[in-house]
Amino acid sequence: MRKGLLLTTASVALVSSLTACGGSSSSDTDSGSGSDAKPKIGVILPDSKSSARWETADRKYLSEAFKTAGVEYDIQNAQGDKQEFQTIADQMITSGVNVLVIVNLDSGTGKAVLDKAKAQGVATIDYDRLTLGGSAQYYVSFDNTAVGKLQGEGLSKCLTDMKAKKPIVATLNGSPTDNNATLFAEGYNGVLDPKYKSGEYVKGPDQSVPDWDNAQAGTIFEQMLTSERQIGGVLAANDGLGNAAIAVLRKQNRNGEVPVTGQDATVQGLQNILAGDQCMTVYKAVKKEADATAKLAISLAKGEKGETNATVEDPEGKRKVPSVLETPVAIYKDNVKDVVDDGFVTKAELCTGKYAALCTEAGIK
Ligand code: BGC
Numbered sequence: 405m406r407k408g409l410l411l412t413t414a415s416v417a418l419v420s421s422l423t424a425c426g427g428s429s430s431s432d433t434d435s436g437s438g439s440d441a442k443p444k445i446g447v448i449l450p451d452s453k454s455s456a457r458w459e460t461a462d463r464k465y466l467s468e469a470f471k472t473a474g475v476e477y478d479i480q481n482a483q484g485d486k487q488e489f490q491t492i493a494d495q496m497i498t499s500g501v502n503v504l505v506i507v508n509l510d511s512g513t514g515k516a517v518l519d520k521a522k523a524q525g526v527a528t529i530d531y532d533r534l535t536l537g538g539s540a541q542y543y544v545s546f547d548n549t550a551v552g553k554l555q556g557e558g559l560s561k562c563l564t565d566m567k568a569k570k571p572i573v574a575t576l577n578g579s580p581t582d583n584n585a586t587l588f589a590e591g592y593n594g595v596l597d598p599k600y601k602s603g604e605y606v607k608g609p610d611q612s613v614p615d616w617d618n619a620q621a622g623t624i625f626e627q628m629l630t631s632e633r634q635i636g637g638v639l640a641a642n643d644g645l646g647n648a649a650i651a652v653l654r655k656q657n658r659n660g661e662v663p664v665t666g667q668d669a670t671v672q673g674l675q676n677i678l679a680g681d682q683c684m685t686v687y688k689a690v691k692k693e694a695d696a697t698a699k700l701a702i703s704l705a706k707g708e709k710g711e712t713n714a715t716v717e718d719p720e721g722k723r724k725v726p727s728v729l730e731t732p733v734a735i736y737k738d739n740v741k742d743v744v745d746d747g748f749v750t751k752a753e754l755c756t757g758k759y760a761a762l763c764t765e766a767g768i769k
Pocket of ligand 1: 454455457532533578582584585616642643667668
């Protein structure tokens with residue numbers, strides 16, 4: 405009823421300007437003419453331990469985007485359990501979602517979920533991680549090779565700043581079942597391999613961390629340090645893995661002497677940077693990723709084509725996936741404040757206890 409009243413162009417324009425929620429809102433209101441059913445979108449997040457981002461950033465920004473767009477949504481977290489992932493997907497499909505958005509735990513189980521959704525007429529989006537051989541209609545993420553490149557360049561900048569001579573570089577890669585980990589490695593190895601070849605750096609131990617498990621990363625790094633005592637730099641694929649290495653270095657009083665990289669601009673990672681124990685992190689503005697996903701999901705729910713800015717090749721499925729890719733940013737001590745200014749972390753959570761003084765030094769107001 406209310407919808408019927410709003411269906412003139414003028415009032416649609418008025419609604420969108422009043423709610424100030426951007427370009428997509430006017431067409432949302434338009435689509436109300438056909439059916440009264442609101443689109444319903446289901447999102448499955450992977451876990452809450454491999455990175456703080458999934459619960460603190462992705463859940464928050466996705467909920468906000470869906471709320472702003474006025475669609476129904478259900479966001480659940482599989483907590484690293486592949487069985488649970490499938491169960492959540494089945495429940496969401498049964499509950500009548502129009503669009504299913506997933507962050508897969510591995511391509512095999514992700515593909516099973518995507519194929520099932522497709523068979524039931526549910527549209528699908530791969531969020532952040534591409535499901536190899538999968539059937540998602542769209543992929544929304546960051547340029548993940550660029551993320552890795554920033555990490556490789558970041559480590560080499562910090563090694564130069566420290567005037568390191570022929571440092572032995574250890575590598576802690578992400579999960580071997582995460583296509584992103586492959587892309588990050590392509591990015592940083594593209595920077596570091598030539599330096600190993602030229603003899604500027606020495607290639608040290610290089611290992612993948614199953615499921616991005618932070619505790620395992622600590623054990624792996626401890627073994628690396630035992631076998632190679634002179635490690636002079638650590639390429640860690642995210643803040644959690646980086647923090648695991650830093651914790652081991654702290655026990656040996658070597659924190660701050662060995663630059664360590666990261667990713668995700670987590671509170672812990674940023675604090676490690678302020679303290680001088682971590683060299684850099686990569687900030688991915690998850691709000692942009694979430695907003696793009698909400699926009700695409702709504703287009704799909706309405707049977708429309710969504711806007712994309714890239715095409716990503718799925719090497720396993722040998723298909724081109726229409727994608728939205730956002731741009732990552734490198735964060736060092738001198739621009740930690742940008743992450744706070746962007747609202748990704750608050751001063752209150754970052755500048756606690758001993759970090760208060762470090763925050764002031766770093767110009768965080
Ligand atoms: C994401 C990273 C995250 C990692 C562990 C990757 O797929 O792109 O942001 O740190 O998974 O959850």
